[in-house]
Amino acid sequence: MSLTMNRNRFIYKCTDCGREYNGRDTIYLCPSCSAANTAAEPPSGVLNVLYDYPDVQKRNPDFDCLKKSGFIDLLPIASVKSLPPLRVGSTPLYTVNNIGSEKVDFRLHLKDDSQNPTWSFKDRASALVSAYARENGFETIVAASTGNAGSSLAGICASQGQRAVVIVPEKAPLAKLTQIIMYGATLVPVKGTYDEAFDLSIRASSEFGWYNRNTAYNPLTTEGKKTVSFELYDQLKYSVPDRIFVPVGDGVIISGIYKGFEDLLLLNIIDRMPVIVAVQSEKSDNLVRNIPLKKFTVIPSSTLADSISVDIPRNFLMTRRYMQKYGGEAVTVTDEEILGASSLLSRTTGLFAEPAASAAFAGLLSYRHDNRIREDSDNVVMLTGSGLKDLKAVSGIISMPRSIYPSVDELRSLFP
């Protein structure tokens, strides 16, 4: 590492050209690589946050030391006191023995990140972005979002007394838009796509001096999301799971999970990486389909899983690099499989996940169907958001029962 570490002991490193930038400055994409970015391809120049790992190791000889200090030596902020007062992360990991009426012959763990304050995984990124803004004098944070990142930013900012501006495509699900307004953020629906909202928010940042939370564009989004890896390692009693099934849209959550485990690898706390399975909908497979291709091609997304409906994955290049380096796997599932998985998950575990999260479970079911899961292995499914966030998505697979008169006879007729 050539640059001197700043007081927070971190630098930014471009995942494409390898240039390093001082952590003292607020920067987004690598200025050198991003100059030639176009709207038709995933951006180059996404930055990674790196630490002086030998120094971190000296200060924290084991995982428990890191945990006791809230992992502050692995975060790009000065103090954990800058983080929101809400409980972000520390979500439950449930181990289940059955899927429906069938016993599973491997260990299956469900990481329920719908238990975050705004009911999605995105709070992990928003919390870190909000803390950074607090420490660096930004009063307003702007984000473009299909819903979850925006509602997350709005809620986290409400808890910190910060102003949030959220730019969304106007067709985002009503529950997420309602959340944004209830949290007191300024909601800006645009007549256009997520990609257009994304570009507008970047222009707003440079025009008005607002801090930008856009996924991947702000390197702290990946960095905040990595905390789930530390939790998984802890909850699995200091072991690395064999496979982690992750729903993928922009590729930021999956990169965050890689980054968290890679930090632990660089600190010699773990000696192997998990196999991470990128799960996409067949109707929005722009990330996994392009991994082996030389030229990026877009097929317009139409999946009902709005959180992972992405045409240009913002963190494609980093995700591809991680997957190639650490033997990542990919699977696509149909929207019907996603809805089926959502229903099965709800009925048999009591966890009602939004379609994107159910996609990850559908990915696991597909692996299980193909006998690709070793007996005695540890498998984690990332449930990244609550089903209550998008009730419309499941409206087609449920039927509301008709009303009865409040008589026992009528009730009896329902149970012949």
Ligand SMILES: [Zn+2]
């Ligand atoms: Zn670069």
